[in-house]
Amino acid sequence: MFQGSRKWLASLVLGATLALPAGAQAPATPTPGGTLNMIAQPEPPMLMVGLNTQGPTLYVGGQIYESLLTYGTDLKPLPSLAKSWEVSDDGLTYTFHLQEGVKWHDGQPFSADDVVFTGESFLTEAHPRWRLIHSTYVESVTAPDPNTVVFKLKTPFSAFINAFELSSFPIIPKHLYEGTDYRTNPANQTPVGTGPFKLQEWKRGSYIHLVKNPEYWKKDRPYLDELYFRIIPDAASRAVAFEQGTVDVLRGGDVEGFEVQRLAELPGVQSTTAGWEYYSPLAFMPMDLRKPPFDNKLVRQAVMHAIDRDFIAQSIMFGQAKAATGPIASTTKYYTADTPTYPFDIEKAMALIKESGVDLKANPIEIMPLPYGPQWERLVEYVRQQLDQVGFATTIKAVDAGGWSQAMSDLDFNMSVNFTYQYGDPALGVARHYLSNNIIKGTPYGNNGGYVNPKVDELFAKAAQATDEATAAAAYTEVQKILVDDVPVIWLFELQNTTLMHDKVHDLVRTGIGLNEVMDEAWISK
Known part of the structure; x- marks a missing residue:
C-alpha cells in the first residue's frame, strides 16, 4: 500500500x-x-x-481575539493591540503602549488592566507556554496607566519579544473572567474579544x-x-x-x-x-517514556530507523512536507544539520531492539492518530505497519479532536502524533517539549512523554538567557545533538x-x- x-x-x-x-x-x-x-x-x-x-x-x-503584537514574514514584530514598545538596554524591561479607544465585543472598554490580568492570572494558570515563560523569566506585569503595560524580567530572555502573537498571548477580558473558574466560565461558549x-x-x-x-x-x-x-x-x-x-x-x-x-x-x-514563517510546524510522535518499551533509548532509536521519513513526506503527505532531522525545523533560527542521523534501515532497527533486551510482545502499544483527516490516519497505518515489521505489538486507538487533546493532556497514551509550532525561536516553540519542569498535566503541547535530562535543561536555559548570538547558537547546537541521540520523540517531517x-x-x-x-x-x- x-x-x-x-x-x-x-x-x-x-x-x-x-x-x-x-x-x-x-x-x-x-x-x-x-x-x-x-x-x-x-x-x-x-x-x-x-x-x-x-x-x-x-x-x-x-x-475574535487579539494579542499585543503580530509578526511579519521576516518574523519582525508588528503592532496589534500595542501600537509601540521599548526594551531597556539591559533587556529586563519591556514597555508596551496600547491602542486607544479599543472596546470588547460586549462594549466594555479594553485597558492595560486586561493585559495585566491576562499575563499575571489567566495565562499563568491556563496556558502551557506562557506559564513556563512566566515562572522562569517574568518578575512582574504592571500597568502604570490605562494605556501602558510594563513587563519586568528576572533575567534576560532573548525570545521574549516573539512571545506576543495570538496563540501565545491572547488578551482575555478581565471583567468576564476575574474570580471565576476559567475552564467552566460560560463566556467560553460565547467568546468576547477585541x-x-x-x-x-x-x-x-x-x-x-x-x-x-x-x-x-x-x-x-x-x-x-x-x-x-x-x-x-x-x-x-x-x-x-x-x-x-x-x-x-x-x-x-x-x-x-x-x-x-x-x-x-x-x-x-x-x-x-x-x-x-512564524510557526514552521514540525510533526513528531510523542511516546510515554515512563514505562516499557519506550523507556529504553535503543528501542526509540530503532523506531527512528524503522520509519522512512522521506517516504512519508513525499508519498503520504504528497510532497507537502520535508523530512525532519531533529527537534528544530530547518526554517527556524539556530537549526543545525550536524546531528546523529537515522537512515531508513529495517535490519538496523531489529538489531537495536535485540540489543535492548526489551520484550516488545510483552509490552503492546496503542498508537493514537492526530484526528485531522485521512492523511494523518494513513500516516499511523504506515507507522503501525513498520513497527509490527520489527516486532512491536500495536493497535490503533481512534479519537476525535477533543478526545485526542484530553488523552494527551492527561498523559494517558502510549504513542501518538502531534505537530506543533516553533514560534520563530526554539526558546518558545521547541524547548517546551523537552524541559523537565514542563512535564505537566493539562496541555497536549508540553513535555507529555516525560523526558528528563538535566544537561538539556541547562543548555536550553543557557541559550534562552544568552545576550549574544554566538553563545545561543553554540548551546542550541549542543542540545540538538543530545536530543537526536536520546530520541525523546520520533521526528517525522516539517509541514509545508x-x-x-x-x-x-x-x-x-x-x-x-x-x-x-x-x-x-x-x-x-x-
Missing part, C-alpha cells in the same frame, strides 16, 4: 510566492462588504484561544458564523461583512465545495495532498505557501502547507502567521 516510486510526487511541491492566474490583475482599491467562506477542519472543540490552541481554534478564534469579527452563531456540525465588529478599533475595518467557517467532515466534499465556489479558501490540511496540485491549477485560483483561494479574494495572507492573522484587511472583488 505504501510502496512505490516517489519521483512523480515531486511536482506537487508548490512555490512559496502567491501565484495569480495569467493575465489577472488585483484591483487597486478594496471593496467593502461581502462574505468569505472558509472551512474549519476538524470542527474545533471551542473558540476560546486562551484555553485551547489547536489549529482550528486558532483559525476561527484568531478573528477582534474585527464577533461570534454570531455556531451551528454544531454545520458552520461557525462570524459578523463584522462595527466598533472595531481600526477605522473603516474590517472590509468584509461576515465570515463563515463551514464544517465539512469529508475531504472529497471539501474539495468539491472549493471547486464549485461554495468555499472561497482552503488552508493546509483542508483537502488531501493529491488534490492540492489539481485545485491550484484550476482557472481563477491562487496558491501560496507563505504565512507559515499550501493555501488555495479564488482570485476574488485579496490581502488574506499578509504576515508570518498567515490565516491566523486578523482578516481586517481581507476583501472580495465583486
Whole structure:
C-alpha cells in the first residue's frame, strides 16, 4: 500500500510566492462588504484561544481575539493591540503602549488592566507556554496607566519579544473572567474579544458564523461583512465545495495532498505557501517514556530507523512536507544539520531492539492518530505497519479532536502524533517539549512523554538567557545533538502547507502567521 516510486510526487511541491492566474490583475482599491467562506477542519472543540490552541481554534478564534503584537514574514514584530514598545538596554524591561479607544465585543472598554490580568492570572494558570515563560523569566506585569503595560524580567530572555502573537498571548477580558473558574466560565461558549469579527452563531456540525465588529478599533475595518467557517467532515466534499465556489479558501490540511496540485491549477485560483514563517510546524510522535518499551533509548532509536521519513513526506503527505532531522525545523533560527542521523534501515532497527533486551510482545502499544483527516490516519497505518515489521505489538486507538487533546493532556497514551509550532525561536516553540519542569498535566503541547535530562535543561536555559548570538547558537547546537541521540520523540517531517483561494479574494495572507492573522484587511472583488 505504501510502496512505490516517489519521483512523480515531486511536482506537487508548490512555490512559496502567491501565484495569480495569467493575465489577472488585483484591483487597486478594496471593496467593502461581502462574505468569505472558509472551512474549519476538524470542527474545533471551542473558540476560546486562551484555553485551547489547536489549529482550528486558532483559525476561527484568531478573528475574535487579539494579542499585543503580530509578526511579519521576516518574523519582525508588528503592532496589534500595542501600537509601540521599548526594551531597556539591559533587556529586563519591556514597555508596551496600547491602542486607544479599543472596546470588547460586549462594549466594555479594553485597558492595560486586561493585559495585566491576562499575563499575571489567566495565562499563568491556563496556558502551557506562557506559564513556563512566566515562572522562569517574568518578575512582574504592571500597568502604570490605562494605556501602558510594563513587563519586568528576572533575567534576560532573548525570545521574549516573539512571545506576543495570538496563540501565545491572547488578551482575555478581565471583567468576564476575574474570580471565576476559567475552564467552566460560560463566556467560553460565547467568546468576547477585541477582534474585527464577533461570534454570531455556531451551528454544531454545520458552520461557525462570524459578523463584522462595527466598533472595531481600526477605522473603516474590517472590509468584509461576515465570515463563515463551514464544517465539512469529508475531504472529497471539501474539495468539491472549493471547486464549485461554495468555499472561497482552503488552508493546509483542508483537502488531501493529491488534490492540492489539481485545485491550484484550476482557472481563477491562487496558491501560496507563505504565512507559515512564524510557526514552521514540525510533526513528531510523542511516546510515554515512563514505562516499557519506550523507556529504553535503543528501542526509540530503532523506531527512528524503522520509519522512512522521506517516504512519508513525499508519498503520504504528497510532497507537502520535508523530512525532519531533529527537534528544530530547518526554517527556524539556530537549526543545525550536524546531528546523529537515522537512515531508513529495517535490519538496523531489529538489531537495536535485540540489543535492548526489551520484550516488545510483552509490552503492546496503542498508537493514537492526530484526528485531522485521512492523511494523518494513513500516516499511523504506515507507522503501525513498520513497527509490527520489527516486532512491536500495536493497535490503533481512534479519537476525535477533543478526545485526542484530553488523552494527551492527561498523559494517558502510549504513542501518538502531534505537530506543533516553533514560534520563530526554539526558546518558545521547541524547548517546551523537552524541559523537565514542563512535564505537566493539562496541555497536549508540553513535555507529555516525560523526558528528563538535566544537561538539556541547562543548555536550553543557557541559550534562552544568552545576550549574544554566538553563545545561543553554540548551546542550541549542543542540545540538538543530545536530543537526536536520546530520541525523546520520533521526528517525522516539517509541514509545508499550501493555501488555495479564488482570485476574488485579496490581502488574506499578509504576515508570518498567515490565516491566523486578523482578516481586517481581507476583501472580495465583486
